[in-house]
Amino acid sequence: MNKLLALSVLCLVTPKLVNANQHTIDTLANELDVNYRLISASPKSCPGDEKKCYLSELTLTNPSNLKDTNFAIFFSQLMPIYAVESTHFDISHINGDVHKISAKKHFKGFTKNTPEVIRFYSKDSQITRSEFMPNYIISDRTASDKVTARTIKSTHTRIDPVTGLERQPYLAPFTSLAQLRVSKQDQTPWMSPQYLYQTQLKPSLNTAPVSLIPKPSRLNINSADNLVKLSKELNLSPELANNNALSAALTRLELFGIGHSKTGIPTQLNIDNSLANEAYQLTLAPNAITITASSNTGAFYALMSIAGLVSLNNLSVPSLTIIDEPHFEFRGLHIDVARNFRSKQFILDTLSQMAAYKLNKLHLHLADDEGWRLAINDLPELTEIGAYRCFDLTESECLLPQLGAGIDKSSPVNGFYSKADYQEILKFAALNHIEVIPSLDMPGHSRAAVKAMDARYKKYMQAGEQQKAEQYWLSEASDATQYSSIQHYNDNTLNVCLPSTYTFIEKVIDELIAMHHEVGVELATYHIGADETAGAWLNSPACNALKASTPELTSFNGYFIEKVSQLVASKGIKVAAWNDGLGDTNPQNMPSKVQSNGWSMITEDGYKEVHQQANLGWDMVLSTPEVTYFDFPYQSHPEERGNHWAARAIDGFKVFGFMPENLPAHAEIWQTKEHLAYRADDNQERLNQGIKFKGLQGHLWSEMLRSDSQAEYMLYPRLLALAERAWHKADWQLSYAEKGRIYDKQSGVFTAHKQAERDTDWQRFAALVGLKEIAKLEQQGVFYRVPTVAAAVNNGKLDAFTPYPGFAIEVQDKQGTWHAINHIKDVNDARYIRARSETRVGRSLSLK
Structure with a gap:
């Protein structure tokens, strides 16, 4: 797409009606009730040619008559809406996840307490409650500067005063498996107390053993x-x-x-x-x-x-x-501060916890489509514009309000680290024996940088300084490519065929090197990202010229990675990237030292690509999403926060039970994201004899984490299980098989004896977490997840437990009063059940 004309996408063609006045905007912001209901994650049929879709509806209700119709509502919908059924409203896609609701010509305004229903179909997958974003924005039809946009109060989130968890009053309850399962074959369970009772291990220890986390050799x-x-x-x-x-x-x-x-x-x-x-x-x-x-x-x-x-x-x-001594040399945690910002204090506190459990690498994801979070000398636009989201469709002041960011630039989802902030993080990490690996994702996932440098270009062109304007420009005016990224952006990829792109990258890397050097913490590893580029550069004159002059070029993304990798290596820095991007390269053109983060899904044969790249002699850091992505839910329950595209439930036991040396063997104990058995054939693309993985990394992506407390909830206590597996190889873990095997539910390599050893080891670990480490987290103010309760009626009595011992269990009766579980005489009187610590209360589950 022509980048200079990209704003035309935002200027949608609408009837020539007079814009709403400020009074209308303020009234609707305060009074309009918005209700979103996911009807089915797998409807019987989809409009058009789509084979997979999601059926939802929005209901708008105003408590008074209001005849002014020339307003628009902007909201974040992660998956694009492609078909709308409504008498009075249309929905159009703007960019990324931003959509616009506009009144049709014949809409005469809201009638008091009369619902306006907008039914629609969306693509792809969106089913956990936290994927339905808050902070709908109301403005006039053209989003002009003649009125001030507002967020609609009914779409704000609330904090539950009992649990401290987020509530979404705008989102209708999830009550059926039709809202949880994404296909006809999907067998994902609703993890009720009864299901947890059948599938979780009941703690067998009521005192903490003489041990520690991670377990010593x-x-x-x-x-x-x-x-x-x-x-x-x-x-x-x-x-x-x-x-x-x-x-x-x-x-x-x-x-x-x-x-x-x-x-x-x-x-x-x-x-x-x-x-x-x-x-x-x-x-x-x-x-x-x-x-x-x-x-x-x-x-x-x-x-x-x-x-x-x-x-x-x-x-x-x-x-x-x-x-x-540690089993893995690389024991890491990836924190995404780009999608939604994390405070400096959160990073410092996390470093302290990482060190306590002997993790030694912080992969800090500092830039993505939704934000650039590090100040760079001479490029103030990166943070002046790229670090903020607000309501400015021209993006001359800030980025679009993706991910439900709202209109407030001072919101904690916005922000950046100054040079002094970053250097404080570096020094504190060094004191905790942790290496910081910065990442500024490129060439895809680069929208914040692209928009910031577009603003810089415009500023200097207006000043008549063309050479300076083009010095760091990441776009090409005549690039007519039309594409859509995996996050549905049409303008998030820098142009890999422009010399100015590499001038920009070298500038950023040199500034990073200088920031590290000034505080005596040398930059050892730089992660370039290099994942998920889709369809860009197809109609770029610069790329067409490059292709014509370089006939051996087979991948523009591979060309970019090779070029930047050599640049990074020339400065004495080890290069790292995600394995899918590295798969586009010619290994012979890469530096001698390369780190690959293997995030391909094991349940979809991803272990094969991990083996391939490890066999190249690259340092393979396992980033397996089915077990290391802590932005995914603990359990398959709609109230559990998180994404879901790779796994529906990642609890501490699953992380603890990971066997990093033998990835295909997990087919014996795991299910796919639809809770189905799968088969792993390890006869091809095998790991060469003597090849060892470099390490293991946990990941906290932040699309659905709008606060530091939400981030802590997702990290703890799973982080302790990650530390256990990164530091200690247990006797029950399977090593890699010398000969090829096929693994499935019947192959039996991970024997019943081995599983019993694992379960015994888990009881030790669970007791340490519940009886020692939770109290330490509480002492330090960490907002960890209080576990949900497993429960069942046995012989007329309610039996219940939590996976970690040490939590009190409470039951709510018919009258809504909470009691200690042993005070409930009649199980028929029990309605809800929850766990409690000294200072915290967990999420309750229905017993009915």
Whole structure:
């Protein structure tokens, strides 16, 4: 598409009617009731040629007569609406997820308390409640600057005063499987208390074992009766007390009541260069604590292990010895701050939790279509425009209000990190022995950058400075390509055939290098993104010329990745990218050191591409969405926040039970996203002998996370299970098979004995989470997820449990009063059930 004319998409042809006045806009914003109802995720038929669609309806009701009809409502609908059935209204797609509701010519205005129903069909998949965005915007028909747009109050979210969870009053209840299942063959269960009772493991331990998360390689109790009373504090040797590289671990110990003083238990550090960098040995005795390590990182993890051994209410542990080192070198967490911004404090707090559980890589996703979140010298437009969403359809002040962002630029979904902010994050991460891997996604997912540089181009062209205008321009005026990205944008891809694109990229990377260097934290790895480019550049004159002069070129995306990778490598930086983009490259044109994040779905043969790229000698970091994407729901229940395109439920047990070395073997224990059995044939595209994966990474994408508390809810306690699998390889985990195999529900490689070992290990882990770590999270103000309750009636009595022990269970009676479960005498009187901690209440489930 001609980028200079892209705004014409927004200027939809409408009847020549007088725009609404401010009074009308204000009245509708305050009074109009908007109700969205998902009717079916799999209707019997779809209009037109579509084989798959979703049927929904919007109902608009005004409490008074209102004859002014020349308004428009703009709202975020993740999946495009393609067919509308309404007497009085049309819906049109603007860009991305933004849609516009306009009154038809013959609409005479709202009649008091008379519903106006707009039934419509949308493409693709949208079924969890959090996918239905808030903050509908009302303006005049042409969104002119003659009136001030408002958000419609009935489409605001609310915070439940009991649970602290978000409520969506504009969204009708989900009550049927027709709203949960996306096809006729879909067998996704509604995870009720009864279903959870049948499928979850009931905790068997009511006291926390002598262990920690993540589990060490070896832990030997030397004397169960000879207690080490850490409340006496630690008398640190100078090598420990005066080492700033250990300060974050000492701070965590102090947080739990383990300080240091001259009268404390003598604690010393021994250096043993034969140990690996992150390995350590720890001996605890009543009168002496000894740490042995080869590096500050090993000593840091030894101190963190002391913190992991204790409970807040019990600082005594048996005399013991730990010998430990990580299974994976790369133990990461990806945080998307681009779609919806995360505060600097959230990042700092997350770094502290990552370090506590021995995660060592923060993949910070700083730019995407919906936002550019890092200030870059000499390019102020990147953050002045690219860091904000508001209601400006010209996008000269901000980006379009994607993802229900509303109109308020000061909303926490907007914002950016200044240079000082970013450098503070770098320094804090370094203190916690964590590498920050910045990512500014390109060439797709680049709309924030494209729009910001369009604004810069316009500014300098108006000033008569063409050379300066074109210096960092990412668009081509004569590019007539029409495409739609996976997020339904038609203008989110920078032009990979323009020299100015690479001038821009080098400028950004050089500024990143300088920011790192200034604080003594060198930029070691840069993630270029390079995923999900679809249909761009097909009618770009620059790309046509490049293709003509380079006949061997087979992929513009591959060309881009190769070129940027060589640029990054030339600056002494390791390049990283997502595996699908890397699949477009010629490996011979790539640098010698490459990190691939393998996010192809295992349930759809994605392990084959992971094997292929690992066999190239690239560092493969497993980013398997079915188990590491923490923006997906914990359970398949519409009230659970999250996306759903790869998995319908990712609870702690699934993360804990992941076997990273043998990806195809999961066909024995997993189901597809439609809860169906599948088959994995590992006879082709096998992993070469001796090839090992580099590591494991969790992911927190943010499209549906509009607050830091929502982000914490999705992270914790799943993050602890991720740390467990990244650091420790359990005996029950399957290694990769030497010979090819076919895996399915009947293949039996993951034997009943192995599964029983896993379940026993889970009981240890669950007890540690529920009886030790939850209290620590609460102490630090983390908004973790309180688990839902599994329940069933056995012999006339209600039996219930949570997957993690330590939570109280409450039942609501017919009158709406909550009681402790053992106070319910008649199970027929029980209506809802929930879990409670010392300070938090979980989401309730219906018992009927």
